[in-house]
Amino acid sequence: MLLLHDNIESGNAYKVRLLLSLLGIAFETKQYDVVNGETRTKEYLENINKNGRIPVLQFEDGRCLAESNAILYYMANGTQYFPQDKWQQAKVMEWMFFEQYSHEPFVAVAKFILTMLPEDTPRRAEIPTLHEKGYAALQIMEDRLEEAAFLVGDSLSIADIALYAYTHKAHMGDFDMNRYPAINRWFSRVEKTPNYIEMF
Numbered sequence: 104m105l106l107l108h109d110n111i112e113s114g115n116a117y118k119v120r121l122l123l124s125l126l127g128i129a130f131e132t133k134q135y136d137v138v139n140g141e142t143r144t145k146e147y148l149e150n151i152n153k154n155g156r157i158p159v160l161q162f163e164d165g166r167c168l169a170e171s172n173a174i175l176y177y178m179a180n181g182t183q184y185f186p187q188d189k190w191q192q193a194k195v196m197e198w199m200f201f202e203q204y205s206h207e208p209f210v211a212v213a214k215f216i217l218t219m220l221p222e223d224t225p226r227r228a229e230i231p232t233l234h235e236k237g238y239a240a241l242q243i244m245e246d247r248l249e250e251a252a253f254l255v256g257d258s259l260s261i262a263d264i265a266l267y268a269y270t271h272k273a274h275m276g277d278f279d280m281n282r283y284p285a286i287n288r289w290f291s292r293v294e295k296t297p298n299y300i301e302m303f
């Protein structure tokens with residue numbers, strides 16, 4: 104059976120749990136404490152991921168695949184969650200690179216600082232900048248979702264899964280999500296997908 108090296112609080116790991124659930128693929132999980140270095144042990148770095156992070160999907164033959172969006176691509180390719188049209192495939196990639204460079208480093212990190220670190224962490228000083236950049240990314244999503252039901256084409260794809268993960272928990276990073284009615288309607292559409300699972 105597939106083994107997901109996982110952390111229950113991680114949106115990056117949740118993306119993989121959500122896709123596998125939508126696809127009806129059974130998997131086991133192994134949980135890691137990412138704040139206290141459990142993904143940085145010699146054994147983990149040597150055998151699972153040299154980059155010291157979850158999620159990693161481990162296949163029955165022992166091969167390990169890291170990077171949440173690479174895992175989404177590998178598992179969704181050939182299914183309804185990855186388009187067949189080459190232009191739409193590239194648009195899915197466009198949103199997934201956007202997620203990693205312009206969204207996750209701000210939206211996810213604000214949640215991490217406010218929910219996983221001690222209240223007196225000096226990292227709270229980063230919050231205003233994270234909010235400025237995170238709000239810019241959320242507005243780009245809002246603009247697209249005002250005119251379309253999903254990020255690419257007219258059905259759910261791994262672009263939606265990749266961005267849904269941290270966007271639907273953005274309020275935990277103190278983002279005011281009432282500003283984004285189209286994103287909120289999109290949350291409901293994603294959550295109505297058969298076999299949808301919650302993050303926690």
Ligand SMILES: N[C@@H](CCC(=O)N[C@@H](CS)C(=O)NCC(=O)O)C(=O)O
Pocket residue numbers: 110113114115116137138140142143155156157158169170171172203
């Ligand atoms: N780009 C990676 C990011 C993965 C990542 O940042 N993982 C965090 C948890 S969300 C982690 O494992 N942190 C532990 C550490 O860096 O030691 C992905 O999308 O999978």
